[in-house]
Amino acid sequence: MQTYLTPIRAAVAAVALAVAAQSHAQSAVTLYGVVDIGINYSSNTQTSVGANGVPVGHRQVYVADGLNAGKMGSRWGLRGKEDLGGGLEAIFNLENGFSMANGAFAQGGAEFGRQAWVGLKSNKLGTLSAGRQYEFTTEYVGALSAVTTFGGEFSTHPGNVDGLLNIRRANNSVKYQSPDFHGLSFGALVGLGGVPGSVSQNSVVSGGLRYNVSGLQAAVSYLNARNPNISAYGINPSSSGVTGNNLGSAGSATSAQNAPIIAGFASANTLEEVAVGMTYTMGAEQFGAVxxxxxxxxxxxxxxxxxxxxxxxxxxxxxxxxxxxxxxxxPLFYVGAAYDYAWVSSVGNLGTSHYHQVSLGGDYALSKRTDLYVLAAWEQAAGTNSLGKPAVAQIGYMSPSATNHQLALTAGIAHRF
Structure with a gap:
């Protein structure tokens, strides 16, 4: 039997459909992510430290997620917005990191360890957000470094001491980012330490300024982290707390050293950093400096x-x-090369140390979402590291070498969805 709508019912149905369509247009949630995995080779991977204090190492071939030895970390996330009217939106971002090699959570086991924040965005006034967020050295200057432009983990500066590899986040933070003013934008972040009786303890302050016009991109950033063993390096659930060393470790008879370039500096009261970077695109070439x-x-x-x-x-x-x-x-194939020189000043009984690193990479796009890539890096160290031992090479967050030099190679595939 055929059913006919009365004029009133038809009007009600039309209004309901219009409201539903308007609601759908005003709010949206996007699921996105990256899966990245590769086969890696290291000429020398430290396995332990002998009784005489000399590290032990061997060659290694292994499969690893892109964050540990590739272009980018595997992740999935939810990004949403709701139109509140008058050019104002409510926005949020929840982003989980995981390992493609074994499926485990990254960021020390945090469910949304990469990002977890909510805020308001105005086309005229800018964006204000709160939660677990990137500070501005990572977000502004890191975007202009070889880490982001082509090299990933293989172009990370020794020990990732400057945070250009996007793993440095601020917990309990409030962040403001301005609108774009003819290519110029800026921002500021305050991470609240949450310690009773002390406003500054465990706090983080960061700011940045960037400029983007034609082929030129430039940025400058500042970071101040009080008690960085907690506020900058102890931000994950697996952190060892105040009494432990979240910067790295001296290794043992059953474990390798971890970030020996900075592991001895865990007692610092303050981490203070200034960074500046630029890229300039001219035809098929892009030049960069940081x-x-x-x-x-x-x-x-x-x-x-x-x-x-x-x-x-x-x-x-x-x-x-x-x-x-x-x-x-x-248009589908690019190659890149970078050179970084790192030097560490003397302090106490420690002498200086120096690190030379060369990284190379190539990327071929099979589609807009899928890339095949190869990366290579070589590093040489000299001097005395923060543990009072002869400096050893360490490319990115891979295990350090047992010697003063290290070569690493990888071939991988990355897919974005």
Missing amino acids: FTRTAFEGLGNTSQSGPNSLHLQGSVHVNNAEVSIQHHVT
Whole structure:
């Protein structure tokens, strides 16, 4: 039997459909992600530290997620917005990191360890957000470094001391980002330490300025993290707390060293960093340069910070200078190269240390979403590291070498959805 709508019912149905359509247009949630995995080779991977203090290492071939030895970390996320009217939107971002090699959570087991924030966005006034977010060295200057432009993990500066590889986040933070003013934008972030009786303890302050016009992109950033063993390096659920060392480790008879370039600086009262970077695109070439200066200040602050086995006092500076070039052979295929020189000042009984690193990469796009890539990096170290031992090479967050040099190669596939 055929059913006919009365004029009133028809009008009600039309209004309901209009409201539903309007509601759908005003709010949206997007599921997105990246899966990245590769086969990797390291000429020397440290496995332990002998009784004489000399590291032990061997060649290694293994499968790893892109965050550990490739172009980008595997992730999935939810990004949403709701139109509130008058040019104002409610926005949020929840992003999980995981390992393609074994399926485990990344970021120390955090469910949304990459990002977890909510905020308001105005076309005229900018964006205000709160939660777990990237600070501005990572977001502004990191975007212009070889880490992002082509090299991923293989172009990370030794120990990722300057945070250009996008793993440095601020918990409990409030962040403002301005609108774009003819290519110029800026932002500021405050991470609240949450310690009763002390506003500054465990706090993070970050700011940045960037400029983007024609083929030129440039950015400058500032970061100040109080008690960085907690506020900058102890931000994941797996962190060892105040009494442990979240910057790295000296290794043992059953474990390798971890970030020996900075592991001895866990007792710093403050981490202070200034970074500047630029890229310039001219035809098929993109040229880049980055300089960062990271200071661990107030070493020996045992009341709030981590261990200090060498009883260091004062401050130490870690500087990185990088130049890079990327060439598009075709619209689907590009190659890149970068050189970074890192040098660490002396402090206490520690002498200086120096690190030379060359990274190379090639990427072929099978489609808009799927890439095949190859990466290579070589690093040589000299001097004395933060543990008071002869400096060893360490490419990105891969296990350090047992010697002062290391070569790493990878071939991988990355798919974005």
